[in-house]
């Protein structure tokens with residue numbers, strides 16, 4: 164189901180094609196995040212016009228509101244949110260560990276009170292798989308514990324072993340229930356953990372590969388670790404993953420980080436920054452981010468960037484600044500669209516570069532032009 | 543510039559065509575309100591796809607933020623907000639009298655501190671005309687005092703006489719400066735005041751008609767007066783206004799009120815309700831409004847209404863309810879679009895009915911089907 168179309172001679176970058184029940188995804192790909200059954204402030208028609216191939220949904224949020232009973236009655240998440248292209252759902256674990264209250268982690272899973280109305284809930288590997296089966300996502304993620312950073316070797320190993328036992332239980336659940344969506348078999352991705360330790364990352368990768376999942380993710384990235392660690396983790400892990408399965412780096416990152424991870428063999432990315440930064444008026448450009456709240460844009464009648472999407476054409480920086488200053492929704496909309504277009508185009512340009520054998524130049528240019536500013540990392 | 547295309551034999555309803563510098567407006571027409579240089583939550587492309595012919599801008603808000611210096615430097619409001627169809631601007635008076643602080647009303651105009659940062663400002667007839675000339679709207683409204691309700695005859699008369707002296711000064715300013723926009727002459731509408739008193743309304747209409755403006759509005763409506771007063775005021779005023787000039791009822795109203803005022807000879811309407819009610823999850827239907835926060839919609843997978851715009855097709859009541867409950871912008875967007883489509887279609891159906899000689903049936907049907915609920919009036 165993952166076809167390797169081209170590889171880059173200068174790096175481990177790959178051009179691939181992942182087939183899912185709701186359609187084909189050309190990789191490398193960026194996936195807009197649709198936490199609560201909507202990519203924030205964006206209409207599905209706009210996502211289509213941005214050529215978004217796949218979006219991400221958050222199992223925890225959807226389970227809490229509106230709940231699987233309602234989404235199930237709607238015929239699944241695709242029908243509920245009026246999106247007919249592929250969807251990837253996370254397992255809910257990350258949000259349970261970061262948002263929920265009164266958490267008690269046990270061998271069987273995690274007991275907690277949800278962050279909205281405090282209802283006691285339980286999430287474990289089987290429940291996480293069952294919820295994602297009801298949502299009917301094309302790609303479901305295994306239930307794992309995301310190890311915090313920094314973390315000593317012993318607790319990191321302990322956490323990883325729990326994640327591996329959970330993976331085994333997910334594997335059993337999948338084999339027993341064979342969940343279907345859109346007329347095909349749901350895909351399931353295992354998640355490599357192991358903090359910043361080479362031996363643990365490699366142990367994790369080998370054990371998951373032995374369990375034979377549809378694809379593999381690298382988890383526990385972008386949790387505060389230095390960028391060199393992030394890159395090293397990808398370098399340790401990717402060579403151990405099967406060539407003919409997709410690889411997904413979860414929750415990343417800045418534009419140069421995305422390109423550097425593509426160079427290390429990653430195929431799929433998701434990141435909340437394009438829509439989250441839009442809320443405080445931050446727009447992406449090839450040179451770095453612009454904060455439109457800055458007074459210097461008050462009479463700047465140029466467009467946000469040299470290449471903009473048709474939906475943000477005709478709107479000046481001065482106008483969008485006015486919309487952000489007056490808290491008008493259109494400002495958030497225009498920057499969200501622009502930022503998603505920026506990330507989706509970056510992925511599209513990476514695909515072309517690999518196909519045309521000029522990925523090394525593309526990578527050097529993106530990294531050299533882009534100035535990482537604190538606002539990109541702080542949010 | 544206002545062409546009368548057809549009249550209804552059963553009432554005073556008219557089918558007309560108003561030519562402005564940025565284009566032609568088919569009447570009767572509903573004008574979406576774009577307070578701060580944006581119709582709340584709506585993209586100009588969407589307004590075009592809704593067949594919005596003209597939108598309204600609020601002079602006071604635009605003057606406070608971003609200010610006329612910035613909009614002037616952008617080349618006017620049309621260019622600033624990327625909207626090339628007609629714009630009507632109010633005079634700013636209504637917001638000064640309702641929002642601004644430390645107001646002092648004098649013969650020359652009104653001194654006040656703005657509601658955003660408390661800056662002392664002054665708005666009088668000449669300033670109001672000058673600001674609207676800089677904005678470059680197609681239709682500028684005269685500076686008037688909106689008489690509160692209820693109001694005794696003596697203060698209502700005093701207020702009206704001040705409004706008439708201000709109208710004279712606006713007339714002089716217009717004759718002296720001859721403001722242009724989009725390659726043509728800006729239009730100016732006088733505003734009939736006089737509270738709920740027949741003699742004052744008629745005096746106001748006669749005086750304004752003698753000053754020869756491009757069109758006429760009825761002001762001081764929907765300020766709390768009973769609906770019968772609203773209708774009586776239109777009945778007293780319209781017959782005194784020139785047949786070949788457009789008539790605009792400011793800030794109105796519910797769907798049946800709009801149809802009843804069309805029947806009394808009104809051509810133009812604006813109302814914040816479609817976008818304002820969207821914020822609390824209220825959607826218009828032919829039978830009245832639905833509040834989607836209501837639990838009964840949790841598993842209602844039907845569309846908002848039987849006839850929806852393409853942009854809100856495919857989204858169920860249950861889904862939009864979820865978006866509103868989770869404060870997702872897409873919920874606001876979909877209901878805003880739906881509600882604007884409802885009002886714009888109502889105006890469009892009124893136009894067809896007058897053309898086809900079946901306005902009496904249309905009027906009876908709209909009024910009979912629509913149940914006015916408190917949430918429509920309270921907001």
Ligand SMILES: [Zn+2]
Pocket residue numbers: 467468470471472475476500501502504
């Ligand atoms: Zn753009």
Ligand SMILES: [Zn+2]
Pocket residue numbers: 846847849850851854855879880881883
């Ligand atoms: Zn609709």
